[in-house]
Amino acid sequence: MRLSFPEPIISALPIVRRLREHHFEAVFVGGAVRDTVLGLPIKDVDIATSARPEQVLELFERCIPTGLQHGTITVIQADITYEVTTFRQESAYESHRKPESVLYITELDGDLLRRDFTMNAMALAEDGVLYDPYGGIYDLQNKTLRSVGDPDARFQEDALRMLRAVRFIGVYGLTPAIRTWRAILRHRHLLKFIAMERVQVELDKMLAGAAPQRALHYAAASGLLFHIKETLLAETAFALKEADRTAEAKRLFNRLHELQSVDLRWAALAIGLHLSIDATRQALQVLRFSNTRSKVITTIIEIHKAMLGISEQVNDRELRAGWLEVIIRFGKHHASDWLEIMRKLETVPQTFSEGLLNDLMSWLEDIPVSTLKQLKISGRDLTNQLQREAGPWVSEYLGRLLLMAALEQLDNNKAALLAQAALWNKERD
Ligand code: ATP
């Protein structure tokens, strides 16, 4: 089979050519080849070569010895980085993750043999010819994920491959070969050897992919998440398990892929699983999410909890007031994220009706002010004009004024705001 090259591979061709001019073998490998076959956009271009790392270093002007001990050199060309790795064979894996020793070899076949799945074990030559000794094309055509060689051995060598398997199943809409799947079930307890950071990366890619719901299904069915190094709260683990049981729960995440941002997908997942704020926070911490991401996700859950309380209000006026308070407290941006999630979560019955969500949306769009910054009065204005010493009253007044301005009970101009503050100040006496 001969393939035409997509742009990222064309840009990397000079590297392969240069290696070959020096009588080394050099081919494209890994995800770039897989995604070229599938006609999908390419993330990073990996090159495998018979040249030793020190020989690669000599041939290219700009390179970084990124993973010298594993034979990987990063070559930089036109500000794009390419990983060039010497053909190698791995043996005697330590702690079900790291190969204890790396043996450089001169044959491509041996290098492809160490790779995880058949679709990741294809090589593409400079002339566009595909080399596929383990049937990757056949498996891709049949949408099958299959280990290279004996799946039991492969997952025992490196337990991370089990999570990669579930990720590929989800992202590429595959079905695992029976022996591959059985081996995952058999060796899932080995996941405890994998660093939580790696677990996070895989889960994140699963959720960010084209079919997050499918990945979730396989993640739940594999039971892998019960075997990670640091445990999730029982509440979270139980919810995840249940989420795969009933038909209703299965429908819940049908439209998860329509949410653009992966953090919104995480928030939707926590909401759909009815996780408490504490359980969400714990899960994110265990999974080593950055504080920034954690904050975004938990804020949306907090909004959800607040809105569940408010939605009991039958009266439109109170509903709007409650919603505007939420917007002011958590920010317009997060509030609109929450709305977007509510539109995509297929809860039955719908927690928030279409009509209600539309109202909330238009109230959000029409809110005249939502932050203290936008309020045409400052704390200093208040202390000066009311001739009162600064204290907790200042922020209390500002908060009340902001809410009134947001509800359009007051105009957002200095005179009106001051007059109202003066009134409260007087009532105090
Ligand atoms: P993506 O870049 O989309 O995450 P990928 O398959 O390119 O997927 P990389 O981590 O970039 O994944 O690895 C490049 C290649 O290295 C893979 O395609 C595979 O051939 C091999 N590989 C990566 N991780 C492993 C592993 N844990 N075990 C065996 N081979 C692996």
Ligand code: MG
């Ligand atoms: Mg890759």
